[in-house]
Amino acid sequence: MMVVGIVSNSQKRDAEETRTSPLVASTAEVATREATYQALIAKGKQERNARFDANPVGIVAELKRLIAAKKYDEAARYANEFVDAGNAEFRALQIQADVRLSERIIAEAKRNAKKSGVLLGMSPEQVIGSSWGKPRSINRTTGSYGTHEQWVYGGGYLYFQNGVLKSIQH
Numbered sequence: 001m002m003v004v005g006i007v008s009n010s011q012k013r014d015a016e017e018t019r020t021s022p023l024v025a026s027t028a029e030v031a032t033r034e035a036t037y038q039a040l041i042a043k044g045k046q047e048r049n050a051r052f053d054a055n056p057v058g059i060v061a062e063l064k065r066l067i068a069a070k071k072y073d074e075a076a077r078y079a080n081e082f083v084d085a086g087n088a089e090f091r092a093l094q095i096q097a098d099v100r101l102s103e104r105i106i107a108e109a110k111r112n113a114k115k116s117g118v119l120l121g122m123s124p125e126q127v128i129g130s131s132w133g134k135p136r137s138i139n140r141t142t143g144s145y146g147t148h149e150q151w152v153y154g155g156g157y158l159y160f161q162n163g164v165l166k167s168i169q170h
Helices: 009-020 027-054 056-068 072-081 088-115 124-129
Strands: 137-143 146-153 156-161 164-169
Touching: 027 056, 056 072, 056 088, 072 088
Parallel strands: none
Antiparallel strands: 137 146, 146 156, 156 164
């Protein structure tokens, strides 16, 4: 049992390790590190802006080339290097690259969903987008406890409770 005011040897050792640990920094050290980090970010931003200002036509042309080649991921990465560029044409191309990349990612996700089965917790829309597709029929029961649905397929059944897939029967 420990009495208030008495510190054990292990507590002294823990306190000493905490004070001397390289992983523990003082508030002043944290503030210094944060200031250094912010200065590096500002320097990088200035360098990128200077690169853009030195050759805006070439940078815009390169971004156009990447978009025309449908290399949207490369175009988005390249455009993000100059995220602070004030050039309206460049900004429009940057948005175009981001939109095309998003469209590609969504289309790929939909293709993959079609290949996959179903998982508990899916919504009806997700199930329809999966390899199971639309059911042959739906049996619905509504009561004070909510809505239950049984989706009937050729090879099994899916059971939903309040719009969430709760069980699968093969």
